[in-house]
Amino acid sequence: MKERMKEVRRETGCELCHLTVPVVWQDEKLSVILVDDAAYPGFCRVIWREHVREMSDLSHDDRLLLNDAVYQVEQAVREVMQPLKVNVASLGNVVPHLHWHIIPRYADDAHFPAPVWAQATRRTDDEVLAARRALLPDLAAAIAKHFNE
């Protein structure tokens, strides 16, 4: 039986309160999406469902739950995407609704070793990007598996 979603506080005009993209996994508390970024296949986002601003606004249990979700996604990203490094960040300056970026990084990516928010320094080979993009169904499956275990 499908569990009924509890109503969460939503803010008008907040794009993370009203997700229009497909989710890879979702429960009452959080959603996981694959970010549509041509230069970064495997870029994932964990989005807290309630409109909360900072990690430290969460209750103790919710904070651990969110940290565990980021950890599960990081593990799935490592297993499937085999990155050189994982970058994890919660910024929210533009959209102050708690969410985490989990980004697989490679020596040949557009910004390495700089953060993805710096100026791009190269263009990754199209075939390499296509090969990484081909892993996305496996990544989605791995994320779902991590959360269902």
Place this chain on the structure above:
Amino acid sequence: MKERMKEVRRETGCELCHLTVPVVWQDEKLSVILVDDAAYPGFCRVIWREHVREMSDLSHDDRLLLNDAVYQVEQAVREVMQPLKVNVASLGNVVPHLHWHIIPRYADDAHFPAPVWAQATRRTDDEVLAARRALLPDLAAAIAKHFNE
């Protein structure tokens, strides 16, 4: 009685294995420092002492301990620096030794609302920066208080 520090794995040439900056707080597992960044007074770093690459390389208990430390520092930063937003990130592309950045952000800072790793778009007023810098002893005290409670 001062507790004896357990030996941790260190890597030759890793600047985070061999910290040369003063720490605000330290125990067997992690160190907290105030980052010397003229544009970002209140920028803190939580550095795992052992040479570990990713959050998901930690044991369950260590991961929770590190998450809690980042949370304590975020709270201290909010209390003392009163930022508009806090940015939290673990990147490690240049120095692949697990560490977290905790950065107080303001509407008038050098990059807002972009991440601090983007191109700077303004110069914050010197007096404003000086006033924020004057809070650093309070921030150091607040961090120590959080960890000692």
